Amino acid sequence: MATARRQAAADKRRTILDAAVRVFARQGFHSCRVSDIADEAGVAYGLVYHYFDSKDEVLDTLFLERWNIMVDVIRTIDGQDLPAREKLYSIVSFIVDSYRHEPDVMKVIIVEVTRAANSFGQTHLRAIDEAYGLIAGIVSRGQREGSFNPDVSPLFAAFTFYGAIEQVLTGWIFDMLPQGERDLEQAKHFIIETICGGLDRADSSK
Amino acid sequence: MATARRQAAADKRRTILDAAVRVFARQGFHSCRVSDIADEAGVAYGLVYHYFDSKDEVLDTLFLERWNIMVDVIRTIDGQDLPAREKLYSIVSFIVDSYRHEPDVMKVIIVEVTRAANSFGQTHLRAIDEAYGLIAGIVSRGQREGSFNPDVSPLFAAFTFYGAIEQVLTGWIFDMLPQGERDLEQAKHFIIETICGGLDRADSSK
DNA sequence: AATTGGATTGACTGGTCAGTCAATGAATTG
DNA sequence: CAATTCATTGACTGACCAGTCAATCCAATT
Incomplete structure (x- = not known):
């Protein structure tokens, strides 16, 4: 099985969630952009939508x-x-x-x-x-x-x-x-x- | 003095505020449009901006x-x-x-x-x-x-x-x-x- | 009845941003 | 070493909406 990749993927998801916490806490949910989350996570914009359906x-x-x-x-x-x-x-x-x-x-x-x-x-x-x-x-x-x-x-x-x-x-x-x-x-x-x-x-x- | 007009003006402002309360309570501030307030107040869109600088x-x-x-x-x-x-x-x-x-x-x-x-x-x-x-x-x-x-x-x-x-x-x-x-x-x-x-x-x- | 100035109108604009998508990369498998 | 699968990229689009503005209206004043 693709264990290593699965693991890496899970990590990225976590990375995005953790970054989102920081961004939401700093700017508030409504006044932050999805790109802020991506930037904070050091990840491309589209990847957020790979792991989540929406903001x-x-x-x-x-x-x-x-x-x-x-x-x-x-x-x-x-x-x-x-x-x-x-x-x-x-x-x-x-x-x-x-x-x-x-x-x-x-x-x-x-x-x-x-x-x-x-x-x-x-x-x-x-x-x-x-x-x-x-x-x-x-x-x-x-x-x-x-x-x-x-x-x-x-x-x-x-x-x-x-x-x-x-x-x-x-x-x-x-x-x-x-x-x-x-x-x-x-x-x-x-x-x-x-x-x-x-x-x-x-x-x-x- | 233009008393009648002043009075009417004050009333309109009040009308808009009261309408805004209803709209904000119903839809929430963020998910309502300024036009919703104007409609609820029975007033033209632009009038809201005559009495207030912003939403x-x-x-x-x-x-x-x-x-x-x-x-x-x-x-x-x-x-x-x-x-x-x-x-x-x-x-x-x-x-x-x-x-x-x-x-x-x-x-x-x-x-x-x-x-x-x-x-x-x-x-x-x-x-x-x-x-x-x-x-x-x-x-x-x-x-x-x-x-x-x-x-x-x-x-x-x-x-x-x-x-x-x-x-x-x-x-x-x-x-x-x-x-x-x-x-x-x-x-x-x-x-x-x-x-x-x-x-x-x-x-x-x- | 002409003038004035604030009240009122609503079409329009400019910027913003969530979500899409086609392309690329890289690990895994047979 | 193809072929496959899924992670990853970021430019792009379409919708939405706050705020602007030129035009119109109308009560009060002269």
Whole structure:
């Protein structure tokens, strides 16, 4: 079999995807040309169309690749025998670490897909909804176990929780929030402390 | 003076802006043509350019018009003598009601500007940041008064809070969350209960 | 009723870019 | 060492659309 060639081909595809991440992160999906991706990848224009049917498909691929990883992680966390609060912490932690290690990928996913629910989000609404469903499930189970407030709708809580995370990432992406090593680590706790512990600290509590 | 004419002119400008809201909400800013706006407004193509320098300026105008109102409202709420938690409730309430009364406007602002921090958001980062600053101030004061947990960074809390709101609106905009009258009203409480009260309801608390 | 100046019209232009395609290159096979 | 297959190239095209502009309209003014 043409193993060596197959390998080389797979590498090129990867090269193009990686270049696309950088270009999308730098210029945004809409205001970059396909030729920018090709140039960044050091590859001829036409080759992008050899591996992908369209510019959109490049972004779709990048998104799904990543989103599926995240959904799997959430599923795994959900399967563990942990208090609901710790499950949520693990999720925040995973997402923040993803940003730490690959900020460009996260930027593209959030800015160009997740938050662009108009264009691409629409296509991926089902995938996005899946993640919300899983988180809602965690909240719901936390309520049944008695560790979470049963008066809050689990689905709304899931939106609140994920929205909080996404907004903090957005704050980092656009340099509105400090993002030193320490800030990233603390942010995990701030988010969980806010969502789970709550901001209130009036007399009655601990 | 040419009062009647001035008035007519102002009306036309308004007509165009209102039409633009509908078109942007329906098709999205990027995938609509200027002619779509003109058609929707029942006006000739060129007239759009009589009142606005560019397609971008139409969106900028819509955004600023609305965002400034919101910032003013937040400022007013902040000026009142209320517990921090109630200030936050008033803010959620105002935003949810804005969505209730003018969903298209909110959709455009959130989807096309606020969450599109790449393109338009960039232009309006300062305006957006202002709102975060005000909310952070409310949290900060709540901490100094002892009603809020002092261990959470006010700015991060502001992002968490606003992110939660925006995500819930996004959920409504894309039909991922139920949006009956009752749901809108409850959502205000869910958000505040989550952010201020916290999800935790383990033994120790009330 | 002539004049003025802003409102209004819509055909047209110029630039941009996604996607096509025919040609070329290079590894594999028989 | 053909023949085959698929990777790779980049010039080209066709569609699209923001923004321009010369012409027309019309209320107000003189």
